Amino acid sequence: MATQQSTIPSVSIQDLTVSYSTVYGRVRALNSVSLDIQRGESISIVGESGCGKSTLGHSIVRLLAPNAKYDSGKIELEGKDVIKMKGHELSRMRGLDAFMIFQDPLNSLNPVKRVDIQLLEALRTRYKMEGKPFVEEEAYKEAEDKLTDVRMPDPEKIMTRYPHQLSGGQIQRVVISMGLLMRPKLLIADEPTSALDVTIQAQVLMLLRELQRTYRMSIIFITHDINVAYAVSDRMIVMYAGEVVESNPSEQLVRNALHPYAQALIKSVPRTTKKEGRLTAIAGSPPNMLHPPAGCRFHPRCPYVMDICKVKSPPPVKMEGGAVVRCFLHGGTDS
Amino acid sequence: MAEPIVETRGLKKYFKATKSGLLESIFRRKIPYVKAVDNVNLTVAPGEVLALVGESGSGKTTLGRLIATLELPTDGQVVFDGKVVDKKNKKDIRKDIQMVFQNPYESLDPRGTVRSIVTEPLMRRHLSRSDVSSRFGSVLSSVGLESGFAERHPRDLSGGQRQRVAVARAIISSPKLIVLDEPTSALDASVQSQVLNLLVELRNQLDFSYLYITHNIATARYISDRVATMYAGQIVELGPTEKVMGSPKHPYTQALLKSVPTLDNKEVAAPTGEVPSLVNLPEGCRYNPRCPYVMDVCRTTDPGMRKAEDEDVSCWLFK
Numbered sequence: 001m002a003t004q005q006s007t008i009p010s011v012s013i014q015d016l017t018v019s020y021s022t023v024y025g026r027v028r029a030l031n032s033v034s035l036d037i038q039r040g041e042s043i044s045i046v047g048e049s050g051c052g053k054s055t056l057g058h059s060i061v062r063l064l065a066p067n068a069k070y071d072s073g074k075i076e077l078e079g080k081d082v083i084k085m086k087g088h089e090l091s092r093m094r095g096l097d098a099f100m101i102f103q104d105p106l107n108s109l110n111p112v113k114r115v116d117i118q119l120l121e122a123l124r125t126r127y128k129m130e131g132k133p134f135v136e137e138e139a140y141k142e143a144e145d146k147l148t149d150v151r152m153p154d155p156e157k158i159m160t161r162y163p164h165q166l167s168g169g170q171i172q173r174v175v176i177s178m179g180l181l182m183r184p185k186l187l188i189a190d191e192p193t194s195a196l197d198v199t200i201q202a203q204v205l206m207l208l209r210e211l212q213r214t215y216r217m218s219i220i221f222i223t224h225d226i227n228v229a230y231a232v233s234d235r236m237i238v239m240y241a242g243e244v245v246e247s248n249p250s251e252q253l254v255r256n257a258l259h260p261y262a263q264a265l266i267k268s269v270p271r272t273t274k275k276e277g278r279l280t281a282i283a284g285s286p287p288n289m290l291h292p293p294a295g296c297r298f299h300p301r302c303p304y305v306m307d308i309c310k311v312k313s314p315p316p317v318k319m320e321g322g323a324v325v326r327c328f329l330h331g332g333t334d335s
Numbered sequence: 336m337a338e339p340i341v342e343t344r345g346l347k348k349y350f351k352a353t354k355s356g357l358l359e360s361i362f363r364r365k366i367p368y369v370k371a372v373d374n375v376n377l378t379v380a381p382g383e384v385l386a387l388v389g390e391s392g393s394g395k396t397t398l399g400r401l402i403a404t405l406e407l408p409t410d411g412q413v414v415f416d417g418k419v420v421d422k423k424n425k426k427d428i429r430k431d432i433q434m435v436f437q438n439p440y441e442s443l444d445p446r447g448t449v450r451s452i453v454t455e456p457l458m459r460r461h462l463s464r465s466d467v468s469s470r471f472g473s474v475l476s477s478v479g480l481e482s483g484f485a486e487r488h489p490r491d492l493s494g495g496q497r498q499r500v501a502v503a504r505a506i507i508s509s510p511k512l513i514v515l516d517e518p519t520s521a522l523d524a525s526v527q528s529q530v531l532n533l534l535v536e537l538r539n540q541l542d543f544s545y546l547y548i549t550h551n552i553a554t555a556r557y558i559s560d561r562v563a564t565m566y567a568g569q570i571v572e573l574g575p576t577e578k579v580m581g582s583p584k585h586p587y588t589q590a591l592l593k594s595v596p597t598l599d600n601k602e603v604a605a606p607t608g609e610v611p612s613l614v615n616l617p618e619g620c621r622y623n624p625r626c627p628y629v630m631d632v633c634r635t636t637d638p639g640m641r642k643a644e645d646e647d648v649s650c651w652l653f654k
Contacts, residue, residue, distance in 0.1 A: 230598055273556055
């Protein structure tokens with residue numbers, strides 16, 4: 001990206017550390033995470049369960065669990081510091097600046113309001129923001145069309161239902177269409193398609209791509225499915241044990257991952273048949289986050305482990321082609 | 336070809352779509368039925384891995400449950416190892432069939448220990464305690480768990496370990512067939528490949544067949560010898576894995592494969608149209624309202640299964 005302008009990034013995260021207090025002690029779910037997302041860029045965050053990818057998504061919209069604490073660092077969304085935001089600033093930010101689709105959608109809708117009322121509410125907010133007059137019929141039509149776009153059968157019936165009358169997959173599609181209707185500057189989607197069928201997933205992925213292109217929306221797509229991540233994003237972020245270990249344009253990451261953990265993740269995706277040999281699995285298990293290993297957190301499972309990995313945490317190293325990797329194999333030993 | 340381990344003949348399973356009460360019988364109202372499985376003919380050979388793929392609601396889980404004798408068919412037969420399954424002999428036949436379910440967080444008794452969960456299928460087999468204990472030891476090591484796990488509870492285990500326990504439980508009674516219903520979809524990518532490797536290894540060591548039910552095309556391609564695609568209660572394509580995955584014949588299989596993102600194909604395309612309601616199925620071929628190659632004959636007459644090279648396809652495009 002030679003034509004990098006001096007515009008501010010959509011999201012800028014610097015040295016973010018978040019911890020949860022539990023009965024066993026404080027667990028650092030994120031450990032000095034730094035990340036920039038440009039306007040109109042779509043990134044995905046991949047990693048195993050418990051690596052902190054959902055915590056990262058939640059911390060951007062300030063929706064962390066009550067036992068979580070921002071220990072240090074800074075999150076800037078459209079140039080505004082999220083961690084310092086107060087009451088009504090926060091509710092302005094959520095929805096229009098950043099919209100989050102959760103993995104478990106059942107609690108995302110208001111249980112005592114009909115679907116149409118909730119979708120119109122979203123549209124009213126957007127129209128107000130754009131300074132357009134709100135015409136109910138027009139808005140109703142737009143909401144119904146959006147439900148058709150996400151492959152909802154009988155959208156006119158669904159509009160008059162209450163959330164408890166819908167299945168999990170249907171609720172997820174209502175929430176996704178609400179996100180699409182709001183046209184936020186940043187859309188954070190936490191495993192939005194795990195509850196959906198592959199054909200509907202394909203439709204949602206296509207819609208997200210389209211929205212990103214048409215409205216220059218930034219997308220953070222959190223998933224453990226590397227295939228989906230590759231299909232939806234320009235850049236992939238690999239997280240391990242609360243740290244970003246590699247950030248690399250999707251094409252490069254899939255063809256030529258730099259970090260040993262990222263390599264192992266890509267290799268573990270089945271692409272062959274059993275006649276062509278075993279699948280590669282990652283040896284060992286994810287670390288206990290209460291007592292993460294010293295040095296590089298991946299070193300107990302790493303096939304290329306060196307002495308320095310056991311004592312020192314590797315710093316982020318900028319590589320050619322826009323990649324950033326934290327691994328001593330790629331430099332950083334001298335600093 | 337060897338005698339199949341399971342054969343289904345014209346298998347049907349209909350569920351009532353509404354409650355039928357007194358009023359319905361007085362007025363002789365027609366009761367709507369959900370045709371979850373409709374006229375399925377299928378065989379699984381000994382030692383074979385057959386994958387069943389399709390969208391949710393295509394009837395693949397119901398077909399799996401029928402084959403595992405957990406449901407009795409509305410019409411048609413399941414023949415297991417030469418015997419027709421009926422009410423009387425299903426308990427006997429069931430000893431040779433085991434199932435592994437999707438969610439290992441829910442399918443294991445939370446109060447049991449690994450030992451009690453895994454050895455439960457042996458309880459009514461009149462085996463001596465030392466026999467049970469030695470079999471337990473050997474299956475535990477063949478699924479790659481250390482003996483230290485024996486007295487632990489499911490809550491102490493990770494997702495991958497739990498699914499290993501579920502697999503150990505399935506193989507301890509040396510069944511002839513294991514029905515795997517989405518065994519890896521609740522697991523992380525790296526753990527998924529461990530479980531798939533384990534399943535393939537076990538199949539190579541011991542002699543049983545798998546019916547692998549999934550919507551995950553990549554894992555189906557990896558593990559299976561043959562693939563059956565299900566659509567709206569029927570099998571629309573059945574053939575060797577390389578053929579079905581490499582050059583799918585049925586328009587639905589083609590659309591399904593195109594909608595799955597892979598590391599080799601970034602551009603996904605969703606099929607047009609809606610999954611039909613299983614209560615009011617379209618006339619003729621069930622895929623005709625969504626099919627890009629639809630012809631007149633498709634709207635009126637069901638194509639039935641026809642041979643196309645070494646595959647079976649239910650489509651008028653193949654004469």
